[in-house]
Amino acid sequence: xxxxxxxxxxxxxxxxxxxxxxxxxxxxxxxxxxxxxxxxxxxxxxxxxxxxxxxxxxxxxxxxxxxxxxxxxxxxxxxxxxxxxxxxxxxxxxxxxxxxxxxxxxxxxxxxxxxxxxxxxxxxxxxxxxxxxxxxxxxxxxxxxxxxxxxxxxxxxxxxxxxxxxxxxxxxxxxxxxxxxxxxxxxxxxxxxxxxxxxxxxxxxxxxxx
Numbered sequence: 393x394x395x396x397x398x399x400x401x402x403x404x405x406x407x408x409x410x411x412x413x414x415x416x417x418x419x420x421x422x423x424x425x426x427x428x429x430x431x432x433x434x435x436x437x438x439x440x441x442x443x444x445x446x447x448x449x450x451x452x453x454x455x456x457x458x459x460x461x462x463x464x465x466x467x468x469x470x471x472x473x474x475x476x477x478x479x480x481x482x483x484x485x486x487x488x489x490x491x492x493x494x495x496x497x498x499x500x501x502x503x504x505x506x507x508x509x510x511x512x513x514x515x516x517x518x519x520x521x522x523x524x525x526x527x528x529x530x531x532x533x534x535x536x537x538x539x540x541x542x543x544x545x546x547x548x549x550x551x552x553x554x555x556x557x558x559x560x561x562x563x564x565x566x567x568x569x570x571x572x573x574x575x576x577x578x579x580x581x582x583x584x585x586x587x588x589x590x591x592x593x594x595x596x597x598x599x600x601x602x
Contacts, residue, residue, distance in 0.1 A: 492532070539576075540577070544572055
């Protein structure tokens with residue numbers, strides 16, 4: 393038989409702690425955080441092979457009888473649906489589980505449109521932000537996001553919203569005077585990037601010409 397112990401993610405609330413067919417020797421959490429450590433124990437009397445398969449990656453581990461198999465930090469890092477297979481002596485046990493994004497945001501990518509528009513236009517600027525974990529998985533847990541626009545006259549506007557399935561959006565007014573404006577976004581503890589091309593805390597330029 394096989395058991396898997398790992399940190400169960402917040403997405404597992406309200407669901408059974410293990411995922412396996414009735415009578416299966418393979419037991420593991422239904423949901424785990426990307427990058428977390430899992431300890432796999434087995435009662436196998438022989439040396440089976442453990443396979444963990446997803447569309448993005450495949451792990452293979454030889455299982456020693458009575459010894460734990462450790463899935464190290466960062467090894468299961470792609471969010472998605474996984475299949476676990478324990479193969480040995482002509483039999484195969486299988487179970488399914490999900491890896492979800494780590495709950496701590498690591499980066500925010502954002503866009504602000506349009507690049508130019510008339511002055512003093514209510515809700516003339518649209519901003520959208522995407523919140524990712526350290527493995528570049530979209531963080532689907534609700535995360536507070538703050539959009540801040542600073543204009544050339546020294547004025548600022550702030551909009552605070554929560555993400556839905558990893559995405560947040562807001563509208564802001566164009567500046568009262570012609571000139572460039574800077575947009576900065578913060579999601580949780582992470583600061584924004586513009587279109588993935590600037591570093592953390594980068595500002596995107598949005599023209600405010602008439």
